[in-house]
Each structure stands twice: as structure tokens, then as C-alpha cells.
Amino acid sequence: MGGPWDETEKALxxxxxxxxxxxxxxxxxxKDKTDIHVHLKMDNVSAVAHINRMGGTRSPILLKINREIWEYCLQRGITLTAEYIPGVLNEIADWESRHTESSNNWTLNRAIFQQISTK
Incomplete structure (x- = not known):
């Protein structure tokens, strides 16, 4: 999955x-799941902290985005945790996010998704 940020998002x-x-x-x-746990691995300390603490106090935009995430999770019975991983251990995802030709045909490998979903 992936794609470019829209003009409003680019300014964030x-x-x-x-x-x-x-x-x-x-x-x-x-989108079709309920009552599951999702564990995110992210290379941004601030994002990890906001998810794990269910918000913060310094940034209204981060609080707004985090609230949207948690409202989505609460509606579906999703528990959510995040873990920090250093960027040097996240090289593939980092490279992929910066080198896109077209996002029109991006998909997640179904077998890998099924494997992740059953854990």
C-alpha cells in the first residue's frame, strides 16, 4: 500500500x-476486522508515543489525528500498540516511501497479509 501525499498533507x-x-x-x-490487536512498528518516536499514550498535549494536529485513529479502533474493538524501531532497521520501508513511480498498482501480498492477520 502507499501513494503520494495530497497537497494539504504535504504541508504537515x-x-x-x-x-x-x-x-x-x-x-x-x-477494514473488515473487529476485535483484534494491531501492533505497529514505527521509526518515529513521537508517533509511537502518541499512539501508546492515546494522545499528547503539545500539538493540536497530532492530537486530532490520534483521536481519529483511536475512534476508529474503539468502533471496531481494535486494541492498538506501537513500538519504536530505529530507522536503520527500517531501511526497506524507508526506501519504498521515498522511491515511488506510481501508486496505481500497489497491493499488499495476500499471503503475507493472511499470515500477519492470523498471528
């Missing part, structure tokens, strides 16, 4: 973009 701080990416991924992978 990197911490907000990281939370938006988590939100988009979460919604994409769980």
Missing part, C-alpha cells in the same frame, strides 16, 4: 505524516 510536519501513515495503514488492513 513529519510527525503528523507518520501518524497519518499509521492511520491509513491501519484502516486499510483492518
Amino acid at each position: 510536519h513529519i510527525n503528523a505524516l507518520e501518524l497519518k501513515a499509521a492511520e491509513f495503514g491501519l484502516k486499510s488492513l483492518t
Whole structure:
């Protein structure tokens, strides 16, 4: 999954973009799921902290995005945790996010998704 940020999103701080990416991924992978646990591995300390603490106090935009994430989770009975992983251990995802030709034909490998979903 993936794609370019729209013009409004491009203006957001990197911490907000990281939370938006988590939100988009979460919604994409769980749209037909309820009562599950999702564990995100992210290379942004601020985004991880906001998810694990269910918000923060310094940034209204981060609080807004986080609230949208948690409202989505609560509606579906999804428990959510996040774990920080250093960027050097996240090289593939990091590279993929910066080198896109077209997002029109992106898909997640169904077998891998099924494997992730059953854990």
C-alpha cells in the first residue's frame, strides 16, 4: 500500500505524516476486522508515543489525528500498540516511501497479509 501525499498533507510536519501513515495503514488492513490487536512498528518516536499514550498535549494536529485513529479502533474493538524501531532497521520501508513511480498498482501480498492477520 502507499501513494503520494495530497497537497494539504504535504504541508504537515513529519510527525503528523507518520501518524497519518499509521492511520491509513491501519484502516486499510483492518477494514473488515473487529476485535483484534494491531501492533505497529514505527521509526518515529513521537508517533509511537502518541499512539501508546492515546494522545499528547503539545500539538493540536497530532492530537486530532490520534483521536481519529483511536475512534476508529474503539468502533471496531481494535486494541492498538506501537513500538519504536530505529530507522536503520527500517531501511526497506524507508526506501519504498521515498522511491515511488506510481501508486496505481500497489497491493499488499495476500499471503503475507493472511499470515500477519492470523498471528
